[in-house]
Each structure stands twice: as C-alpha cells, then as structure tokens.
Amino acid sequence: MPSVDEELVSLSEYYFSILYTVIMANINPDLQKERQNGTFEVEKLTNVLDGDKFVTDRRRYVESLALNEKELTDGPDYNFMSRKERYVNSLRKAVHFLKCCNKYNFENPADVYMFERTAFPNEVSPIGLHSAMFIPTLRGQGTKEQIEKWVPLAENHQIIGTYVQTELGHGTFIRGLETTATYDPKTEEFILNSPTLTSTKWWPGGLGKTCNYAVVMALLYTDGKNYGMHPFIVQLRSLDTHEALPGLAIGDIGPKFGYDTIDNGFLRFNHYRIPRMNMLMKSAQVLEDGTYIKSTKNDKSSYGAMVFIRSVMIFGVAARGLAQACTIAIRYSAVRRQSELKKSQPEPQILDYQTQQYKLFPLLASAYAMWFTGLQIRDLYFTVNYDIQQGDTERLPELHALSSGLKSITTSMASWGIERCRLACGGHGYSAASGLPKIYVNVSPACTYEGENTVMLLQCARYLMKAYDAAKNGQKLSGSVDYLSERISLRSSITSEFSLASLVDAYKHRAARMTKEASERLGRLQACGNDPEDAWNLNSVVLTKVAEAHCHYYMVLVFESIVESVEDDGVKEVLKQLCQLFALFGIHENLGDFIQDGFLSNEQMVLVKQKELSLLSDIRRNAVLLVDAFDISDHLLGSILGRFDGNVYENLFEWAKTSPLNKPEVQESYVKYLWPLLNQNKSKL
Numbered sequence: 001m002p003s004v005d006e007e008l009v010s011l012s013e014y015y016f017s018i019l020y021t022v023i024m025a026n027i028n029p030d031l032q033k034e035r036q037n038g039t040f041e042v043e044k045l046t047n048v049l050d051g052d053k054f055v056t057d058r059r060r061y062v063e064s065l066a067l068n069e070k071e072l073t074d075g076p077d078y079n080f081m082s083r084k085e086r087y088v089n090s091l092r093k094a095v096h097f098l099k100c101c102n103k104y105n106f107e108n109p110a111d112v113y114m115f116e117r118t119a120f121p122n123e124v125s126p127i128g129l130h131s132a133m134f135i136p137t138l139r140g141q142g143t144k145e146q147i148e149k150w151v152p153l154a155e156n157h158q159i160i161g162t163y164v165q166t167e168l169g170h171g172t173f174i175r176g177l178e179t180t181a182t183y184d185p186k187t188e189e190f191i192l193n194s195p196t197l198t199s200t201k202w203w204p205g206g207l208g209k210t211c212n213y214a215v216v217m218a219l220l221y222t223d224g225k226n227y228g229m230h231p232f233i234v235q236l237r238s239l240d241t242h243e244a245l246p247g248l249a250i251g252d253i254g255p256k257f258g259y260d261t262i263d264n265g266f267l268r269f270n271h272y273r274i275p276r277m278n279m280l281m282k283s284a285q286v287l288e289d290g291t292y293i294k295s296t297k298n299d300k301s302s303y304g305a306m307v308f309i310r311s312v313m314i315f316g317v318a319a320r321g322l323a324q325a326c327t328i329a330i331r332y333s334a335v336r337r338q339s340e341l342k343k344s345q346p347e348p349q350i351l352d353y354q355t356q357q358y359k360l361f362p363l364l365a366s367a368y369a370m371w372f373t374g375l376q377i378r379d380l381y382f383t384v385n386y387d388i389q390q391g392d393t394e395r396l397p398e399l400h401a402l403s404s405g406l407k408s409i410t411t412s413m414a415s416w417g418i419e420r421c422r423l424a425c426g427g428h429g430y431s432a433a434s435g436l437p438k439i440y441v442n443v444s445p446a447c448t449y450e451g452e453n454t455v456m457l458l459q460c461a462r463y464l465m466k467a468y469d470a471a472k473n474g475q476k477l478s479g480s481v482d483y484l485s486e487r488i489s490l491r492s493s494i495t496s497e498f499s500l501a502s503l504v505d506a507y508k509h510r511a512a513r514m515t516k517e518a519s520e521r522l523g524r525l526q527a528c529g530n531d532p533e534d535a536w537n538l539n540s541v542v543l544t545k546v547a548e549a550h551c552h553y554y555m556v557l558v559f560e561s562i563v564e565s566v567e568d569d570g571v572k573e574v575l576k577q578l579c580q581l582f583a584l585f586g587i588h589e590n591l592g593d594f595i596q597d598g599f600l601s602n603e604q605m606v607l608v609k610q611k612e613l614s615l616l617s618d619i620r621r622n623a624v625l626l627v628d629a630f631d632i633s634d635h636l637l638g639s640i641l642g643r644f645d646g647n648v649y650e651n652l653f654e655w656a657k658t659s660p661l662n663k664p665e666v667q668e669s670y671v672k673y674l675w676p677l678l679n680q681n682k683s684k685l
C-alpha cells in the first residue's frame, strides 16, 4: 500500500503532467522549438538540482499546495500596490500561511520553507524573522528550561518575535553596540537602556509594527563590569492592545530600496526592566546575586544565528535569485526577435547574438555554481551545528569563514548578475512586468544584511591568514584549506580538453599563491614599522581578493564534484559545459591573477578565450532547457517576459491595461494641473 505521502506525490505528478500538456498546447513557437532541440532530459537535471527525484516530487507537491491556496496566490497585483498596501497584504498572507502550516502539519522544516517561498515570491514576510532568527536564537542560546518555556509560545504564535541587534550607530562592529542590560540584584531584573541616540536599535525586520517580542542583543553589565554582547528575550508590546509597553519607543524606519512587505523598525529603551531569567543563558549565566558565570569556551557562541542565516542564504537568496533572473532573460531572449544577422532573413532570436550569449550564459553557469555550493554549505552548517550541540566546536571557525566569504561573493555576483539580466532584456527589462526589479531589490540588500560583504570577505581572509601561518609552521591542514599545506603546481595543466581537474587546479594555484603573497605582504608591512592593525588595513584590498579567490576555488571544486557524481550522460555533458564556462569566465575576468607568475602560458590563455566562446555555442542549444530545469513556477517568477509559455507581447499589453493610471481615462490630475496650463492662453488660439 502506498503511504499517504506517496499517494500525494503521485497525485501531484499526475496534475503536473496534465498542466504540462495544457500549457504546451499554447506555447510560443520559438520556445517550443527550443524545447524540442535539447540534448538532455530536463527532468533528470531538475532531480540533480533538487538532490534527487524524491525531493523534486515533494517540492512540487508542497508548491502545489501553496498555489492552491487562493488567499496566498490571488489578490491585487504587487506592482500596483502602495508600500502600505504591500505590508498589509503581506501580513494577511503571513497569517494565512500560518493557518496552512497547521492545516498541513508539515513535519519537515524543508516543507515549510518551500511553502513559504511560494507564498511570498521574492518578498519577505513581516513575520519572516520569527522563524528565521527568533526561534533559532531561542533554541541555540536558551537553556533547556528556557527553550521549554519560550519555544512552544513562539511555535504556537502566541508570541511573534524578531532579532534586534543593529543600532543606528553600529551594525558591522558588534563590539561597538551601546544598548545596555544592567543587572539589578535587588529586584533580580535587567534594566535595558538606550543611553545615546546612536544606540537606538535600527533595521530589525518586523519590529516596526508586527512583533510583540524580540531577542535583543545588549551589553551585559553586572557588578559594574561590562561582559560584552548577550541575548535577552524582551516583550515589546501588550499582548492585549499591541501598544508598545511603557519604557519603549518603537516604530517603522520608513521606505527603503525594496523590502516593502516588511516593517523594519526602530526601538529605544528607557530603563526598561525584564526578569533575570529573560537573559538567554546557555553560554553564560547571571546568578541571583549578580555573579557572572561563563559556560562555554567559545566567545562567539552568541553569533550562531548569523552563521545560520549566512549558510542558508547562499542557496535561498543568491542562487535562486540569479536562477530566476536567468530564467526570465533567457526565455525572453528566445522569444524576442530583433535586427538582422543576414540580409533578407527573418529577424533572429536575440539569443542567437554571441554578445547576448556572453551576457547571459556565464550568469547561468554562475547560478548553477552557486546553487550547488549553497546546498553544500547548508549541509555543512547542519553537520557542524550537530557537532557543536555535542560540545565539539572545532569546525566552527572554518564554517564561519566559508559561510562569510561565500555569502559575500555569491550575493555580490547575484545582484550584479540580476542587473545584467535586466539590461539584457532591453527596454522591457526596465518594466516591473519583467519581474526583475522585484527580484533585484530582494537580493541586493543581502550584500549588506547578515554582515556587510567587504567585512565578511575580511573575516574569511583572517581565517586564511591564520591557516597559512599554521601550514607554514608545518601543520597539516584539512577541510576547505587543505591545499594551503600541499605542494601546488607551478604550471597549469590546462590543455584543449579543459578537464575539470585542470580547472580546479588553476583555481587552487591562484588561491594558494594569493594567500601566500598577502601573508608575506602583511609581514613586510609590519617589518617596516606598521603595527598589526595598520598593516592589516593597508593590506585589506589585497585580503578581500584573497578571500574571493579562495571562495571561487571552493565553488569550482564543488561544481566539479557534482559533475563527477552525475550518472546520466546527457545531464553530465551539459553540466560539464556549464562548469567549464563558470571556471573559464572567472579566469578571463581575473586573468592577471592566473598569469602573474607565469602559471598560465600565452598559448593556454589563447585556448581559454577560444574555449569560452565555443562553449557559448554549445550551451546555446540547451539554454532554454537549462533554465527550465530550475523548475521555477510562473507564480514565483512574477514575470511576463519569463513566462513558461513565452506569450510575452499579448500579456504585456493586457497587464498594462490594468494599470490604475488607466482608470478613469481622464485623471483628476489633468483637471487640477494640466487643464489650467493648457487653458491659460486659450483665447489666443
């Protein structure tokens, strides 16, 4: 007998196949042709992207549940709403989303994530921080008793929380935070205070209007001594009236570049008291009499929620954001015809221009590289976190370095790439109907939040410098930095075959050489009189490049291992081409790094450039199928240009007609402003 899950999955497969047939009947002929000409089975590649067939089926099933919830999918067009309407609509959906979670009783967090992603396409829910950071921090930083008390309240949504760390004056430099939590042994309470304007908490998502609780990061003072940043559970609003509690000033920080669906907020404390036991005490305790006891050796244990988000956003934000933009730009480029390649021939699909391929295919290859890397880091996080729960923190520094560095390069690549996709769509790319502006403003803040990207690269570089020193002192390194203690090849093994191993080797060489040179430069800067901090700062541009080189190497390495693991020949071949393009584009873009010490010869350089161009032609044939394989629904894309059926023009026209500016035909603004202007000299006509 099939289990309920199996039945549901086969049902969803059945509906999917019907839907597919119906859609195929009405497909733009150019797209249809593209889909018939491919050299591999899309479904098999989708399975590789998801992990396996079971995950694909399950994901489709969960997405179909969300798509069937009218409360989540119907409703006004996002593009035509004001900021306030966007927030209100998103809150409405958030509440319905919670009802759905109860209704479907998802056991696996991955299901909840997939459901939420479909309910909030390229949007952030006003209660997004509740599950992304508030509950994980309660779990990660609370004692057993605290978890038992608070987590059920949070999971049953009797309280809704956020993560309050950043202040007006400091976001990056956590040790510079100014909010204080001073212990009063007389009442056994902490007094939270914002002593300066710059200590005002600023930015936390959902704080402005939505949440009634928060984990607040504040400097802990007891017995007159500052023990640094610690987490506290703080009630913000009355559970009856939702008004801010006395002693607190809370509000929304106003319109932003995007993130309209969420109320990022501010918060000031005026000697606001909370019970002693509201300090999350897993890593450190304050006893009734004010004695401070540290229960972990790791100083950075309170930074855990940030490591978690950085680890999951490589896939969830960067890879998926760029994959969506590529889907839109490549499908549109197959449908759009413009200019002429040959006289008296029909206008070609713009995807046939080599320059268009050069804009888009390296981005497509990057999206794949980020996708696989993101899934790898997500798994690494869960492995290391499991070890940490068992008391083993050995791999935390490596996870911190990798997640910081990769969070930085992938979100930077993705936001740059999404903008490039927009430009590749010409004028229509600038319309909200392309879906690209919404994707862009959703991805671009990820370069800043959870650690500003330059700062994150420098964290990664710090780890690399230490690792290099250890290797120099004879230590055998393991994990992602193992190559720093290996002998590296001095000349590239790249031939016209472009084996993936030779490409991995090139990136390894580059990262190792740059790490060595940066370390030596650091030494020289100190030797000529700079103290270590100044030497670091004078070397910091170089250090960010070192971190990028290390992360780039890691991405090529992960991509290669995925290609090697694939069994299906057709899928393996297209993935190999993408992996080669990702690596070769990176070499071309950073050519100086690869030729500086004669690693890559002139002849090899010429080969690299030739192969890069020939790969464009190889990938051209499968381009549409390669984006179809991401299996991103039209609902998630929110794009007329990127529609699966390719029926762009008729839908653009229909959409424009629904613009509120078109109703009524003559606007009030005409009567108020234009009419007087047009009529001021009427008598002279």
Ligand SMILES: CCCCC/C=C/C(=O)SCCNC(=O)CCNC(=O)[C@H](O)C(C)(C)COP(=O)(O)OP(=O)(O)OC[C@H]1O[C@@H](n2cnc3c(N)ncnc32)[C@H](O)[C@@H]1OP(=O)(O)O
Binding pocket: 124, 128, 129, 132, 163, 165, 166, 171, 172, 173, 174, 175, 205, 300, 303, 304, 306, 307, 396, 397, 400, 448, 449, 450, 451, 452, 455, 459, 462, 463, 466
């Ligand atoms: C739905 C999602 C929506 C998005 C919501 C967004 C939410 C947010 O943005 S929440 C706020 C996020 N804020 C940040 O990410 C702040 C960024 N700043 C930091 O993380 C840190 O301040 C820092 C890492 C930049 C520096 O910290 P600091 O304490 O000054 O540390 P040092 O540079 O002195 O390094 C000391 C030591 O600690 C190691 N380390 C630093 N961070 C971590 C960590 N998270 N985990 C493990 N280890 C860490 C660092 O590598 C140093 O190690 P050693 O070299 O061995 O001394």
Ligand SMILES: Cc1cc2nc3c(=O)[nH]c(=O)nc-3n(C[C@H](O)[C@H](O)[C@H](O)COP(=O)(O)OP(=O)(O)OC[C@H]3O[C@@H](n4cnc5c(N)ncnc54)[C@H](O)[C@@H]3O)c2cc1C
Binding pocket: 129, 163, 164, 165, 166, 169, 170, 171, 172, 173, 202, 203, 204, 205, 259, 264, 445, 448, 449, 450, 451, 452, 453, 454, 455, 458
């Ligand atoms: C959309 C969004 C949502 C957010 N959500 C939350 C939230 O839920 N909770 C929360 O607590 N916070 C949140 N934040 C705040 C966010 O975490 C911080 O903005 C972020 O950590 C960057 O800090 P900052 O603003 O202080 O940047 P700054 O540090 O002021 O950065 C400005 C410039 O200074 C440079 N710089 C700073 N320090 C260094 C250094 N050491 N070395 C070299 N260069 C340096 C940076 O590279 C950057 O170019 C959010 C922010 C955004 C945009």
